[in-house]
Amino acid sequence: MTYFSSEFKLGILGGGQLGKMMLYVTRKWDIYTRVMDPSEDAPCRMSCNDFRVGDLMDAETVYDFGKDLDLLTIEIENVSVDALEKLEQEGVKVYPPSSTLRTIQNKATQKLFYTDHDIPTAPFSRFAYTSQIEDSLSNGGLQFPFVWKSAQFGYDGQGVKVVRSLEDLKGLPNVECIAEELIPFKNELAVIVARNSTGQVVNYPVVEMEFHPEANQVEYVICPARIDPEVAKKAVEVALKVSKGLGHVGLLAVELFQTQEDDILVNEVAPRPHNSGHYSIEASYTDQFEQHIRAILGLPLGNPESKLSGIMVNLVGAEGFRGDVHYENMEEILEIDGVTPHVYGKKQTRPFRKMGHVTIVDTNMERARSTAEKVKKTVRVISK
Amino acid sequence: MTYFSSEFKLGILGGGQLGKMMLYVTRKWDIYTRVMDPSEDAPCRMSCNDFRVGDLMDAETVYDFGKDLDLLTIEIENVSVDALEKLEQEGVKVYPPSSTLRTIQNKATQKLFYTDHDIPTAPFSRFAYTSQIEDSLSNGGLQFPFVWKSAQFGYDGQGVKVVRSLEDLKGLPNVECIAEELIPFKNELAVIVARNSTGQVVNYPVVEMEFHPEANQVEYVICPARIDPEVAKKAVEVALKVSKGLGHVGLLAVELFQTQEDDILVNEVAPRPHNSGHYSIEASYTDQFEQHIRAILGLPLGNPESKLSGIMVNLVGAEGFRGDVHYENMEEILEIDGVTPHVYGKKQTRPFRKMGHVTIVDTNMERARSTAEKVKKTVRVISK
Structure with a gap:
């Protein structure tokens, strides 16, 4: 089957920033897309062929949305799995499959899956x-x-x-x-695995989440992780084992703990593009959004390796500000080489809401890390 | 003035592939855009806030389109310059300015400009x-x-x-x-110069157009050009001189001939993103479309240098095919590392129509060149 320029129809459940970045790819390849989100103002309201407002947890709404599509994917896990199952039975391709989502959606079921499959977890x-x-x-x-x-x-x-x-x-x-x-981990790591509908599998390099020493919040996602190669190898092995067990199609972001003893434990997974892979737009040969689209369409997977070191800084709403968003000092960070801001297009800010992100790429990781700190200190998401 | 998340309104005259790739940037930064094109089916019909169908050469239509915008740019030179002049007089920013377009639009005037400014040309x-x-x-x-x-x-x-x-x-x-x-040139080269509204200027590396030995058609745009550094230096100097003389704001693509004696002559210019800069989406720190948007908004210009060697292959309609477009063997080229196809979204193909392009990036230029040849031989734009 050919997707480019055919009458093929792709649906995306959820119209937030992950969906928006998937739409960069469907526009690049001119693939027909229909998106549904509960919010009329969702970032995906543009750039898709057909935007619909609807409750993603309502089985009838989701079924109606998907019944005449060729393929349905998600950008958020909290959708009606019953509707997805019914759509699959009627011949609509759903990637990730409803069975993957059912395993993941309930955290108790997800944890039981790990123990059943001999996958290390807390x-x-x-x-x-x-x-x-x-x-x-x-x-x-x-x-x-x-x-x-x-x-x-x-x-x-x-x-x-x-x-x-x-x-x-x-x-x-x-x-x-x-x-x-409670795991007193040394590092929080993540590995994104892509698996296409023909069974091809590739993985992105291990990334590291660097936490703010006091706020206990992820400040930077760093690729590649600054860890021992042996630990990285173990992290990839565990991630691939989760991927194989789940039988997902599309991306799977596997969040991991590196313990004090350098063991790897699975924290949780997301069967879709993920915050820990945003750096890939600027740093990788094939970014995670293109990779997800390749995977669900059954196209050959792209090269997941990096062109350069990459660091991602989330732009979250500053504490104490609610209302019409304003990005303070954006012009200043644009002066720095290798810095690319992304503005998701959410109109209202509130404390800690994900409003955008900034990617820093550099041939030199230490310099990238120092630029990231400068970016973090300069730009602020406030209200006017 | 802040553009991000403000009520700022940007207009683009022309809704073809260049406009479409500019819209990747306005979506990334959530900038409001209005686009006009004579064709209802133009590639820009999506991803802008407001798409209008209209004749770009009709002064009244262009004036009406632009009168309540803050800033107006173009993706094609053939627009009503009279309307742009009137809009400028009424306080709408127009970049490139109408004066630049008036000089360029008429080829005789453009040539006189070169001789008047002591710029080498045939x-x-x-x-x-x-x-x-x-x-x-x-x-x-x-x-x-x-x-x-x-x-x-x-x-x-x-x-x-x-x-x-x-x-x-x-x-x-x-x-x-x-x-x-008729110049029996050794190479056809191009240099893209960006100049922002505050006067900051940067230039992209010199690129080389490699021609098909028989068809006399550009087959590959290669960055950096495989030429003597002294020739590259001269090419940049000439391009900067043209940029200075024209006083454009935004991008200026300067097409050049390298003569048998290694002199540099200006062939022609385009005051906008250009086919010779498409490689930059995958290869450069700041791609030409983001650079154009930065320049016209008066933002700091980004780093124009490359992360990797880049080669661009145009996807043009194959001879003998007219009608609903079909991209043959697209899946095969997706198997190759560092290959990114772009499909513009024009529904009908005809011989030599620009339907898309493919970028090849690699750490090694020779390997990139050989991949480009493979791509060129594999993919074909035909009708079904």
């Missing part, structure tokens, strides 16, 4: 309700500290809390959840 | 009508062979003919024209 207990955790603590089945995670809808850091005392448990929703051992 | 004579050429030939003012060029609307190779005999003159339109000495 020890955990599953609870049908948060209220059952106290019993487990009192009978010694669980100790402080641990990481509480709601089983459903854990996307984007929500629904996760480090629990160090009974006090910390208060106020948590009484839902299905897991309690995971 | 000797020429201007004629009010083609019919006057015969007189000049008979009185010895002109000799065969020469290059006939219509003064108006010379865009894209139309309106140019090599004349070797009286026979060749037959059938040429009886219009204002020039007869230019």
